[in-house]
Amino acid sequence: xxxxxxxxxxxxxxxxxxxxxxxxxxxxxxxxxxxxxxxxxxxxxxxxxxxxxxxxxxxxxxxxxxxxxxxxxxxxxxxxxxxxxxxxx
Numbered sequence: 711x712x713x714x715x716x717x718x719x720x721x722x723x724x725x726x727x728x729x730x731x732x733x734x735x736x737x738x739x740x741x742x743x744x745x746x747x748x749x750x751x752x753x754x755x756x757x758x759x760x761x762x763x764x765x766x767x768x769x770x771x772x773x774x775x776x777x778x779x780x781x782x783x784x785x786x787x788x789x790x791x792x793x794x795x796x797x798x799x
């Protein structure tokens with residue numbers, strides 16, 4: 711329940727290297743942040759499933775195993791949203 715303060719230098723936000731300054735945030739603020747994160751995760755859950763299938767299919771292209779791995783529930787990291795995956799089948 712601590713938030714690290716950062717200082718701005720030359721238009722960029724950088725961590726304060728001299729000492730870390732932490733302030734205590736209220737419990738209600740902490741709960742609100744937690745609820746917002748749960749809401750965000752539930753919002754992107756469908757897109758995560760979509761990207762997981764495309765991610766595995768791209769790495770197992772030519773083997774016909776993409777959908778098998780998706781159904782088996784293997785965990786793969788979600789690619790960067792700016793990454794374009796080319797499936798050359």
